[in-house]
Amino acid sequence: MSTPTYLGMPALPPRSPYGTGNLRGDRTFPRAAHDELRNGQLRRNLGKATHTIRAKRLAVTGELPDWEALRDAGSAIKTDTMNRLPELLEQLEAKVTEAGGTVHWARDGAEANDIVTRLVQQTGSDEVIKVKSMATQEIGLNEHLADQGIKAHETDLAELIVQLADDKPSHILVPAIHRNRDEIREIFRAGIPGVDPELDSVPAHLAAAARAYLREKFLTTPVAVSGANFGIAETGTLSVVESEGNGRMCLTLPDTLITVMGIEKVLPRYADLEVFLQLLPRSSTGERMNPYTSLWTGVTPGDGPQNFHLVLLDNGRTAALADRIGRQALNCIRCSACLNVCPVYERAGGHAYGSTYPGPIGAVVTPQLAGMDVSADDPNSSLPYASTLCGACYDACPVKIDIPSLLVELRHQHTEATGRTAEKLAMKAAAAVMGRPGVYRAAQKAAGLGRVVAGRDGKISHLPPPFNGWSDSRDTPAPPKRSFRAWLASAEGASALRAAAEEGARTRTEADGPDEEEQ
Amino acid sequence: MRIGLFATCLGDTLFPDAVRATAVLLARLGHELVFPPDQTCCGQMHVNTGYQREPVPLVRGFAEQFGDPSIEAVVMPSGSCAGSVRHQHGIVAERYGDAALRAGVATVQAKTYELSEFLVDVLGVTDIGAYFPHRVTYHPTCHSLRLLRVGEKPLRLLRAVEDIDLVELPEADACCGFGGTFAVKNAETSSAMLADKMRHVTGTGAAVCTAGDSSCLMHIGGGLSRIEAGTRTLHLAQILASTRTSPYVLPSTPLEATR
């Protein structure tokens, strides 16, 4: 394979290298969506789940009179964080170290994987328990550990479902959102050793089966790996927001805890939690508060892991930070509200995005972390186009990331880098026509020729590529005989407007008359 | 008021009836219309497809044609084109324009309105004497809803129409799947979204599905025509322009109604 040409602004100082890991699919979005759209079960599961969560989110965000003020604060705190990232990370490192933890830095996914592997090996354990974490999914930690003979047990219910089915996550919050209860029962019956063969698909029974299976792992595994929702620079406090208690188990019971955190997850002050502990649960699961949140600072003698390691991960984040507009995407707190309201995600599902980060935020964060290749079939280059720009994601985002504008910006970066393409020539031609009113008017007359290709009913039913996808399910009306401007210039147009003005004047006189008399 | 009418390239060329209705409506309300003859396109398709250099002449053209201070407001029967002028022209001017262009853009942006917000916010009218004795459902287009925040304004206008049977569209705020070149680049996902929109539209039993954007109506109408649904699409302006003295007559085939 030839060396791919990555997009980027040639400027000094140099722009950081892109990230590695699960940040690029194996086919473009339209191709992947082509297959996913044919999965009726997936469509039904996704439709049901996203509609459920939308209503819940609107209910709990609607009951806070200061929701918009919280969003404004959250957005500004994250922007301020990015502005002060180096000193905040150094402060976080100092505070964690002071509290008995050890801080490691990883330039990319491979380096983070090596650090975690070495730390696990130092404990002598050949297995770890894991809390659901986007960062470790991004860097492919489980696969790397498996290659080194270390078994990673996912303990989040949805991650367990995905792991047992040898599947891939399709959602940030609910990685098994594409599975319904009956499918989950089958996965458990096939994958959990010693599970009751009569296990039914009642959700409570499925959860109980997971509880029984994982309890022994929690009590015996000496090492846990987690991600982090927030890392507080001021105090060195780390935080994991969760529901099931598997997070608390992993963060509390083992001797050794290794937390992998993206560098953008730092927050300046402990008090900032007052904002994010309101924004995150209401946006993600539509709850006033998630069942459990753990906050810990380094090592506490006699309570929880006595060895704590924090791995700070770059993996393309500094590349994104170098983009004046795109860096907003780093403000993401991984709530997944944008996925749940996205009409494209709802139909195509998370796998179509090919990345650890699916949905609207994935479509802007993935190309920024891992780059867009200029070749026509690069999956990441197709992601910014996987949106109608309907704006539902922007409205839902608790930190007000303007995802539609970021998508438009990434599209621009992509077209700037691709050189001469048929599309670009067409766009140039269109702009040239539109930019010269005389030529435009001539073209408009020529468009009337479109009537020739229309059927007798005035419809155009078949169009050549690349418009055939459009005409597969939509008729297009043949252009009318006369444009608006031609009508306006005609005697008919002039008389129609004159008649309308006269009618209006007459009506107003009739309506105003009695009023004036009353006064 | 002296109003600059922007027909939009789609309206001027493919859906002139919607622009005609807009012109008639504004004339009926007693306003003077100006139609700068050199107007063409706002450049939205370019920007949304990733091209920001190419539409610079279009952005400049718009600012020049409507910059005349005697034009008090620029009105267009499109939420997405108004959104383009207000939200994208500045981006293009900032990046590829000069100080003069940036100033020109700022001037026209401030007086640019989509039809329904112009009627309700600027003219302060909701009942404009329209008459439309048919069952109608309203689809709020994404850019009018979430970029311009027109909110209830189109519905307030529609509720005031005499003899209209206005029925609520289920999941009205869901995108119809058009998205400009999205419908070409991601045609299958777009079609899946369109199918759901059409299901909701036909479920209302409405004779007409209306909206403030001819582009979305072209998409929904094209789909309804293909499945021979019997429901037509009609621009909001066409309903508002229909009066007892010159009522809109629903044509026999749905697709014609969109023109």
Next chain:
Amino acid sequence: MTVTARETILARIRDAQALAPASAVDIPRDYRTGRTLPDADRLALLTDRLVDYKAEVHTCTADRTPEVIADVLRERAVCHLGIPPGLDRTWLSAYEGEVHVDSADTPVPELDALDGVLTSSAVTCAETGTIFLDASPDQGRRALTLVPDLHVCVVDLSTVTPGVPEAVTRLTPTHPTTLISGPSATSDIELERLEGVHGPRTLAVVIRTDM
């Protein structure tokens, strides 16, 4: 000397900030802080929120603490109760089962053999129904309130704040802190909330209205 990952990343960030200079930002904090609510309102709000998330709620005055706790434990057939070392023992004067006083030396699997655990609490947020445990001696180490299947938690109304900001300001950042809102739950099956996974499947809250 080799360049460390730390130096590299910090340099990359500074380069990025040079490429895309930051625009200064003021942080608007116009959301509600420093709220106060009368006792009755905080009690009603907290009770509503706890019940909504399937916690069991008991309300009493301080003098009735022992009997209410004994009733809750009897109803749940608790014979082996874990408590943190600093718990007020008078709370157990009406309880007849065995009491295991936890310490850092108790092996975690022994916690799994307990029928339930009784603790106090640090702060509680009424608006979200969230109890904050900060590992003080009357609340114990984190494992104690996690492994047993029943958690009986005493909340004094004076420690109940209206909203989240008022609760966060009362915390001590260096303490390991656990926020608990109802029993353990999941939304992983079809995005519907379902109570009872790995943490305690029953959360019983005893609110003391005069403390």
